[in-house]
Amino acid sequence: xxxxxxxxxxxxxxxxxxxxxxxxxxxxxxxxxxxxxxxxxxxxxxxxxxxxxxxxxxxxxxxxxxxxxxxxxxxxxxxxxxxxxxxxxxxxxxxxxxxxxxxxxxxxxxxxxxxxxxxxxxxxxxxxxxxxxxxxxxxxxxxxxxxxxxxxxxxxxx
Numbered sequence: 001x002x003x004x005x006x007x008x009x010x011x012x013x014x015x016x017x018x019x020x021x022x023x024x025x026x027x028x029x030x031x032x033x034x035x036x037x038x039x040x041x042x043x044x045x046x047x048x049x050x051x052x053x054x055x056x057x058x059x060x061x062x063x064x065x066x067x068x069x070x071x072x073x074x075x076x077x078x079x080x081x082x083x084x085x086x087x088x089x090x091x092x093x094x095x096x097x098x099x100x101x102x103x104x105x106x107x108x109x110x111x112x113x114x115x116x117x118x119x120x121x122x123x124x125x126x127x128x129x130x131x132x133x134x135x136x137x138x139x140x141x142x143x144x145x146x147x148x149x150x151x152x153x154x155x156x157x158x
Contacts, residue, residue: 001143006037006070008148010155019070025077027084028066032059043116053114068104071141079134086130094127098134
């Protein structure tokens with residue numbers, strides 16, 4: 001992308017602030033940021049898994065975690081809330097995510113061992129999972145300047 005995606009601006013706010021607001025609107029009481037603008041990863045260069053591991057390791061009190069990457073601005077807070085609600089309703093479910101994408105996901109706070117390498121999919125695979133359906137455009141992330149411009153163009157039309 002050539003720049004930090006969390007600092008991209010639309011509608012007068014950064015993607016980081018937009019993600020934080022979306023999490024709060026979804027019902028998250030505490031929003032913790034990992035990486036450059038928050039809690040530094042304990043193990044650098046692991047990508048999202050490094051941030052997830054660090055947040056879980058340093059925050060023992062939440063019953064449920066909700067992990068959201070900053071580069072998925074198409075997601076709506078009511079969709080994120082579904083990921084929380086399913087874990088609140090069904091105690092046997094340990095994690096929930098949308099079909100086709102391991103991010104975002106909710107995770108019940110149990111004594112998990114977070115791997116120091118690998119993928120989010122591999123980390124979530126052994127857990128009791130609920131997969132929810134969401135139209136695929138909402139699961140699109142922004143990785144290139146062209147995708148960012150497409151997002152901005154769509155937002156202007158709304």
